[in-house]
Amino acid sequence: xxxxxIGVGHLAASILxxxxxxxxxxxxxxxxxxxxxxxxxxxxxxxxxxxxxxxVTRADIVLLSVRPVDAPAAIADLPWRAGQTLVSFCAxxxxxxxxxxxxxxxxxxxLTAASINASPTVCFPAVERAIAVLKKLGxxxxxxxxxxxxxATVNAAVYGWAQDLIRxxxxxxxxxxxxxxxMRKLAALTFVAAGRLIAETDRPMETLIGELVTPGxxxxxxxDVLASEGQPQAWQAACDTVLLRLSGRSKA
Numbered sequence: 410x411x412x413x414x415i416g417v418g419h420l421a422a423s424i425l426x427x428x429x430x431x432x433x434x435x436x437x438x439x440x441x442x443x444x445x446x447x448x449x450x451x452x453x454x455x456x457x458x459x460x461x462x463x464x465v466t467r468a469d470i471v472l473l474s475v476r477p478v479d480a481p482a483a484i485a486d487l488p489w490r491a492g493q494t495l496v497s498f499c500a501x502x503x504x505x506x507x508x509x510x511x512x513x514x515x516x517x518x519x520l521t522a523a524s525i526n527a528s529p530t531v532c533f534p535a536v537e538r539a540i541a542v543l544k545k546l547g548x549x550x551x552x553x554x555x556x557x558x559x560x561a562t563v564n565a566a567v568y569g570w571a572q573d574l575i576r577x578x579x580x581x582x583x584x585x586x587x588x589x590x591x592m593r594k595l596a597a598l599t600f601v602a603a604g605r606l607i608a609e610t611d612r613p614m615e616t617l618i619g620e621l622v623t624p625g626x627x628x629x630x631x632x633d634v635l636a637s638e639g640q641p642q643a644w645q646a647a648c649d650t651v652l653l654r655l656s657g658r659s660k661a
Contacts, residue, residue, distance in 0.1 A: 411439055413472070414471075416443075420498060421472070423524040424474070424523050427525065465488050477500055499516075500518065501562070517532040518531050522568075530543050531558060532550070
């Protein structure tokens with residue numbers, strides 16, 4: 410099976426890294442000859458297609474990782490065939506705007522943590538052969554509708570916000586006199602620990618958090634400050650704004 414990639418930017422580079430790290434042979438990947446393709450081909454020995462027509466002719470699964478505004482034109486008039494799958498990573502571009510002839514179309518939203526095989530990736534609809542590829546990048550979460558997928562895509566922005574919170578926490582601790590390397594590692598692994606505890610248990614999140622918020626304790630103190638500064642409302646507003654952009658209801 411050949412996996413082709415159209416649009417070789419930073420997300421595609423992360424996906425390539427993850428696929429190779431998972432043991433996928435470079436010869437079973439095919440890159441469109443633009444963006445970072447030549448550099449990555451030279452680095453990892455991955456073949457280059459002559460052009461996108463050649464890539465679609467040869468690939469069984471095509472991963473589309475171009476700018477959302479460029480997505481419809483990037484796949485138009487290519488030699489799509491029955492039995493082929495197009496997997497779009499283009500945020501906000503609905504299946505109805507992705508014309509791939511008889512090929513099946515699946516939307517997915519991996520994160521750059523794919524490079525270390527740790528990306529939680531949502532997808533719709535569930536196309537098993539494409540899911541098998543995405544599972545090499547981390548856990549895959551199939552969803553039941555395209556509307557639900559749009560909501561879940563907001564998580565791609567939350568991923569960046571979480572990294573910024575880690576940076577802020579590490580920078581604050583370093584400014585107080587902590588070792589920069591140790592504080593970066595501590596802040597990052599604290600977020601990992603919090604996420605794993607929620608992901609790997611079915612106990613209500615309110616219960617897990619409630620066990621941390623002891624009366625008069627430091628967790629309660631910090632949450633009170635965040636609430637008084639409007640953090641919950643600001644976070645919800647950010648999520649709402651991103652969803653409006655993804656659903657095409659806002660130009661913000």
